[in-house]
Amino acid sequence: MLLQKLLEGIPYKMLQGTDQAEIKMPVYDSRKVQPGDLFVCITGFQTDGHRYIPMALEKGAAALLVEHAVEDVPENITVIQTENNRQALAALSANFYDHPTEKIRVTGVTGTNGKTTITYLVRSVLERVGRKTGVIGTIENRIGDKVIPTERTTPESLELQALMEQMRQEDVTDVIMEVSSHSLDLHRVDGIAYDVAVFTNLTQDHLDYHKTMENYKIAKSMLFERSKKSVINIDDAAGDFMVEKSAGEVLTYAIDKAADLKAEDISITAEGTAFTVVYEGKRYGVKLHTPGRFSVYNGLGAIGACLCLGVEMEDILAGLAENPGVAGRFQTVRSKKGCQAVVDYAHTPDGLENVLKTAKEFTKGKLIAVFGCGGDRDKTKRPIMGRIGGQYADYCIITSDNPRTEDPEQILREVEAGTKETGCAYEKQVDRRKAIVRAVELAQAGDVILIAGKGHETYQIFPDKTIHFDDVEEVRNAFGDDCL
Numbered sequence: 001m002l003l004q005k006l007l008e009g010i011p012y013k014m015l016q017g018t019d020q021a022e023i024k025m026p027v028y029d030s031r032k033v034q035p036g037d038l039f040v041c042i043t044g045f046q047t048d049g050h051r052y053i054p055m056a057l058e059k060g061a062a063a064l065l066v067e068h069a070v071e072d073v074p075e076n077i078t079v080i081q082t083e084n085n086r087q088a089l090a091a092l093s094a095n096f097y098d099h100p101t102e103k104i105r106v107t108g109v110t111g112t113n114g115k116t117t118i119t120y121l122v123r124s125v126l127e128r129v130g131r132k133t134g135v136i137g138t139i140e141n142r143i144g145d146k147v148i149p150t151e152r153t154t155p156e157s158l159e160l161q162a163l164m165e166q167m168r169q170e171d172v173t174d175v176i177m178e179v180s181s182h183s184l185d186l187h188r189v190d191g192i193a194y195d196v197a198v199f200t201n202l203t204q205d206h207l208d209y210h211k212t213m214e215n216y217k218i219a220k221s222m223l224f225e226r227s228k229k230s231v232i233n234i235d236d237a238a239g240d241f242m243v244e245k246s247a248g249e250v251l252t253y254a255i256d257k258a259a260d261l262k263a264e265d266i267s268i269t270a271e272g273t274a275f276t277v278v279y280e281g282k283r284y285g286v287k288l289h290t291p292g293r294f295s296v297y298n299g300l301g302a303i304g305a306c307l308c309l310g311v312e313m314e315d316i317l318a319g320l321a322e323n324p325g326v327a328g329r330f331q332t333v334r335s336k337k338g339c340q341a342v343v344d345y346a347h348t349p350d351g352l353e354n355v356l357k358t359a360k361e362f363t364k365g366k367l368i369a370v371f372g373c374g375g376d377r378d379k380t381k382r383p384i385m386g387r388i389g390g391q392y393a394d395y396c397i398i399t400s401d402n403p404r405t406e407d408p409e410q411i412l413r414e415v416e417a418g419t420k421e422t423g424c425a426y427e428k429q430v431d432r433r434k435a436i437v438r439a440v441e442l443a444q445a446g447d448v449i450l451i452a453g454k455g456h457e458t459y460q461i462f463p464d465k466t467i468h469f470d471d472v473e474e475v476r477n478a479f480g481d482d483c484l
């Protein structure tokens with residue numbers, strides 16, 4: 001593609017060469033450059049892309065996109081400057097793939113918790129009415145039934161646009177994607193045209209990155225400034241702010257406040273949730289296979305999105321009832337001895353509180369919580385989660401999540417500080433496998449073991465290695481012959 005065409009709509013300054021150069025691909029990682037590519041230099045948190053210009057040139061880059069003047073670049077190489085290369089990367093990636101999201105319907109889901117769950121609820125409904133869906137999120141990316149592994153919740157703009165174009169080529173009509181606050185702040189989704197945006201909730205997480213809840217809220221709100229329609233949980237304290245920021249039509253949902261979609265007559269059992277949704281003066285019965293008040297919110301968010309996508313209420317209700325639940329979200333494993341384990345992805349204070357409260361409602365005996373916190377992530381949530389564990393569980397086993405580059409024992413101590421304050425009985429076991437085995441040893445008939453934090457994950461990340469690790473597999477093994 002002609003460089004000038006690639007840069008259409010982006011304010012830029014020519015430092016040397018010509019924008020009439022032919023470009024094969026835009027690339028933002030020097031290690032991936034091939035002859036004829038445009039190397040986009042990103043000033044990162046860990047390193048600076050400009051440092052890798054020699055490597056990019058050695059690999060045959062035809063042009064460079066920089067944020068400041070650079071020296072010693074051969075005359076035959078075109079050098080162009082923009083003010084913000086992450087922003088430029090998003091815009092030029094959309095140009096490169098010819099704006100695929102203008103040709104498909106895109107629903108974005110943002111909020112601290114519930115994004116993955118809502119994307120799968122919406123998918124169930126849309127597949128039921130015969131639409132081919134694409135899903136982009138934490139667990140995997142999906143085109144129809146084809147699964148594409150992913151490393152992050154929301155990919156970088158270049159990969160995101162490529163995926164959208166692949167989805168368009170494979171006749172996807174509707175994409176449902178999770179939009180992380182990082183991706184909004186780092187411009188990964190700048191080139192996406194959203195038809196519908198859903199807000200789930202805003203509670204503490206990612207303060208390592210955003211520093212304050214205000215910044216975190218502002219990052220989330222960016223999605224609503226650019227979507228044609230918004231579906232917003234107005235029971236949440238940040239709901240009104242998201243409504244204010246919405247550029248398009250707004251549909252609100254709530255359990256407590258008055259809203260366009262309101263849940264009433266909620267009934268929660270260990271197997272799932274039933275409630276009535278009131279919409280335009282009519283009442284409809286909703287059934288979901290996940291328990292908990294938080295599931296009602298996820299159901300309402302999904303109903304709102306599907307209404308905005310033009311699906312009839314009858315089909316929405318049938319689609320939701322068909323959804324079996326999402327892997328690693330309140331996933332239960334039972335033993336013949338009458339005790340039950342729940343594997344859940346709760347990795348924030350609010351998520352942990354919600355699942356513990358829900359699990360407690362069905363616990364006839366003791367509630368044993370096995371949990372920890374990830375390394376290289378918001379440290380301030382550790383004692384809070386430790387405290388929440390102690391408040392709701394009868395016994396806590398504090399263990400490792402993904403330590404990443406941190407000392408696992410130190411993370412455990414930071415979680416423990418919160419648990420200690422509550423007076424709840426607890427122990428620490430740094431080895432997650434042993435922690436799960438220990439919980440199973442302690443559990444008796446009527447007890448519930450909540451294993452939180454890793455949900456669907458099939459790995460555990462240590463400073464020096466990543467190993468295979470799957471909570472569901474571990475608890476099944478620990479139950480052994482008693483596993484149902």
Ligand SMILES: CC(=O)N[C@H]1[C@@H](OP(=O)(O)OP(=O)(O)OC[C@H]2O[C@@H](n3ccc(=O)[nH]c3=O)[C@H](O)[C@@H]2O)O[C@H](CO)[C@@H](O)[C@@H]1O[C@H](C)C(=O)N[C@@H](C)C(=O)N[C@H](CCC(=O)O)C(=O)O
Pocket residue numbers: 028029030031041042043044045046047048049050052138151152153154155156180181182183186209
């Ligand atoms: C905090 C964050 O989001 N960081 C992202 C950011 O990294 P960075 O700015 O630190 O990049 P860097 O390592 O300094 O590199 C700067 C530039 O030099 C380039 N480089 C580097 C080395 C080299 O040899 N050659 C080269 O060209 C890099 O490709 C990059 O363009 O830009 C990178 C390129 O897109 C991302 O990979 C990286 O995500 C990291 C891996 C990450 O862990 N992100 C997490 C926190 C994240 O995004 N999580 C969210 C939300 C999770 C949720 O709640 O669901 C998600 O959407 O997944």
Ligand SMILES: Nc1ncnc2c1ncn2[C@@H]1O[C@H](COP(=O)(O)OP(=O)(O)OP(=O)(O)O)[C@@H](O)[C@H]1O
Pocket residue numbers: 111112113114115116117118138153178200201294295297298328329330344345346347350351352354355455
């Ligand atoms: N609406 C909700 N409110 C509060 N907690 C929730 C809600 N929905 C799910 N949870 C809790 O949060 C966990 C993660 O849910 P889910 O994966 O749907 O969230 P997410 O927003 O995609 O998370 P991530 O930021 O990691 O992508 C669940 O396992 C559950 O414990």
Ligand SMILES: N[C@H](CCC[C@H](N)C(=O)O)C(=O)O
Pocket residue numbers: 138153347373374375377401402453454457
């Ligand atoms: N998307 C979230 C997931 C956290 C999951 C938890 N298992 C951890 O590793 O902290 C994050 O990257 O912060």
Ligand SMILES: [Mg+2]
Pocket residue numbers: 115116137138139153178
């Ligand atoms: Mg998710």
